[in-house]
Amino acid sequence: MSRVTTAPEEDRLNAQIAFAVEIDKLKRVIRRNSLMDGSRRENDAEHSWFVGLLAMVLGEHAPPGTDIQRVVAMLLVHDLVEIDAGDTFIYDAAAVAAQPELERAAADRIFAMLPGAQGAELRALWEEFEERATPEARFAKALDRFAPILANHHTEGGTWPLFKVTATQVREKVRIIEEGSPSLGAYALELVALSVTRGHLAE
Amino acid sequence: MSRVTTAPEEDRLNAQIAFAVEIDKLKRVIRRNSLMDGSRRENDAEHSWFVGLLAMVLGEHAPPGTDIQRVVAMLLVHDLVEIDAGDTFIYDAAAVAAQPELERAAADRIFAMLPGAQGAELRALWEEFEERATPEARFAKALDRFAPILANHHTEGGTWPLFKVTATQVREKVRIIEEGSPSLGAYALELVALSVTRGHLAE
Numbered sequence: 001m002s003r004v005t006t007a008p009e010e011d012r013l014n015a016q017i018a019f020a021v022e023i024d025k026l027k028r029v030i031r032r033n034s035l036m037d038g039s040r041r042e043n044d045a046e047h048s049w050f051v052g053l054l055a056m057v058l059g060e061h062a063p064p065g066t067d068i069q070r071v072v073a074m075l076l077v078h079d080l081v082e083i084d085a086g087d088t089f090i091y092d093a094a095a096v097a098a099q100p101e102l103e104r105a106a107a108d109r110i111f112a113m114l115p116g117a118q119g120a121e122l123r124a125l126w127e128e129f130e131e132r133a134t135p136e137a138r139f140a141k142a143l144d145r146f147a148p149i150l151a152n153h154h155t156e157g158g159t160w161p162l163f164k165v166t167a168t169q170v171r172e173k174v175r176i177i178e179e180g181s182p183s184l185g186a187y188a189l190e191l192v193a194l195s196v197t198r199g200h201l202a203e
Numbered sequence: 204m205s206r207v208t209t210a211p212e213e214d215r216l217n218a219q220i221a222f223a224v225e226i227d228k229l230k231r232v233i234r235r236n237s238l239m240d241g242s243r244r245e246n247d248a249e250h251s252w253f254v255g256l257l258a259m260v261l262g263e264h265a266p267p268g269t270d271i272q273r274v275v276a277m278l279l280v281h282d283l284v285e286i287d288a289g290d291t292f293i294y295d296a297a298a299v300a301a302q303p304e305l306e307r308a309a310a311d312r313i314f315a316m317l318p319g320a321q322g323a324e325l326r327a328l329w330e331e332f333e334e335r336a337t338p339e340a341r342f343a344k345a346l347d348r349f350a351p352i353l354a355n356h357h358t359e360g361g362t363w364p365l366f367k368v369t370a371t372q373v374r375e376k377v378r379i380i381e382e383g384s385p386s387l388g389a390y391a392l393e394l395v396a397l398s399v400t401r402g403h404l405a406e
Contacts, residue, residue: 013390016260021357023256024239027249036227046230049252053226053279056325057219057317069272072279076256114260122259154224187216 012115019113025083032089032163033148038155044079044087051075051143061181062139070125074140077122078129081106090173091165103130132179142180145173146188153191157200167192167201215318222316228286235292235366236351241358247282247290254278254346264384265342273328277343280325281332284309293376294368306333335382345383348376349391356394360403370399370406 029044052075059068082088084106088099111123128137149170152158160170170192178185195201230248237244255278262271285291287309291302314326331340352373355361363373373395381388398404 009386013261013264013386017353017390019260020253020257020353021239024253024354027238027245027253028240028242035230036224037231039231042230043249045252046246046248049248049255049279050223050227050230052252052255052275054223056276056279057222057321058216061216069276072255072275073259073272076252076259076275118260150220150223151227183212183216187220 015113015115016118019110022110022113023080023083026080029079029082029087031087031148032159033151034155034158036151036154038158041159042151044082047147048076048079051078051140051147054143054147055140058143058181058184061183063135063181066135066139070136071140071143074125074129074136075143077125078140078144080110081126083110089163091163091169132176135180138180140180142177142184145177146184149174149177149188149191153195153200156198157195160195160201165201167196167203170201218316218318219321222313225313225316226283226286229282232282232285232290234290234351235362236354237358237361239354239357241361244362245354247285250350251279251282254281254343254350257346257350258343261346261384261387264386266338266384269338269342273339274343274346277328277332277339278346280328281343281347283313284329286313292366294366294372335379338383341383343383345380345387348380349387352377352380352391352394356398356403359401360398363398363404368404370395370404373404 026048027043027045031042031044031047034041052072055068055071055075059066059071062068062071079087081103085099085102088095090096107123107126111119111126113119114122128134129140130137132138132141152160159165171189174185174188174192177188192201196203229251230246232247234245234247234250255275258271258274258278262269262274265271265274282290284306288302288305291298293299310326310329314322314329316322317325331337332343333340335341335344355363362368374392377388377391377395380391395404399406
């Protein structure tokens with residue numbers, strides 16, 4: 001929208017609203033896993049809500065001292081780069097290898113829509129998430145990995161058989177969960193074992 | 204999932220995971236407004252993500268001292284009751300009148316799935332949002348009202364003509380935005396005026 005007046009505060013608000021309109025596109029980025037009822041595949045925006053709220057609910061399973069509000073903020077921005085880069089299937093090695101460069105270019109474009117310092121602040125949250133060097137980032141990443149395992153478990157293996165994913169592959173991904181939260185990692189391993197027992201996930 | 208051991212920490216985790224599986228249903232509660240590209244109607248989960256992130260981005264337009272992280276938390280839980288109560292169209296007076304009782308019953312059921320104190324804490328956030336007695340709740344409500352106006356504005360009136368909504372009705376709803384953020388309220392009024400000028404919203 002073009003506005004009649006352009007005081008500096010209004011320039012900031014205009015830029016922020018343009019960013020808001022842009023990030024609405026995240027609702028159209030489709031992930032590999034389904035909803036918990038299997039009715040359709042999940043999109044990045046509703047996934048981001050889910051893991052953000054999961055951080056609030058499961059915060060006590062993060063290491064003591066973890067700043068949960070920071071984890072929530074990180075999870076709300078963690079997938080924005082997928083507006084340009086698309087969702088990467090974590091069991092597709094070639095796609096995973098190409099991902100960092102695509103996502104960096106996406107971050108360059110998307111976060112730069114915000115006023116300088118604010119764009120840099122949100123981008124730093126995304127980079128922190130990707131680097132997993134803080135307890136907050138490790139817990140955020142753990143939840144990001146945990147959610148699709150939970151969804152697949154609740155939909156008779158969900159998209160695991162569809163994409164020929166094995167229990168061995170899922171267990172490798174569970175390591176990232178353990179690094180962020182040992183108790184959630186253990187829980188995820190139990191879900192994997194149960195899915196195998198029920199014949200919903202191949203060894 | 205039933206687990207072999209049931210130490211108190213595991214009971215807590217089991218309850219929290221059951222809550223997580225339950226709230227996944229929010230992704231299937233459909234709202235009246237469309238996405239910004241008009242491709243389909245929005246669901247409550249992706250809406251909750253959008254307004255949560257909007258709080259982070261537009262925080263400077265809240266009154267000084269507003270706790271934005273609390274606003275974000277409030278927005279992530281604000282629509283959970285709609286899993287049972289459904290989305291209420293704010294221009295449907297009969298539905299709005301019936302809403303509080305339905306939503307209270309929903310809150311009784313949904314938040315009680317969490318361990319005692321935690322369920323009470325999340326429920327208190329929802330009640331705070333509904334009561335609008337704090338700057339945090341007023342700002343959260345402002346964003347909740349602002350988002351569909353932005354979406355309708357960006358889709359040539361979107362669902363306004365479909366549901367025969369007039370500019371006068373929208374302006375009444377903008378008062379709630381002004382109470383939470385005068386600058387966002389002013390911006391919303393500009394959007395309404397522009398939509399009228401362009402013939403996308405009837406007076």
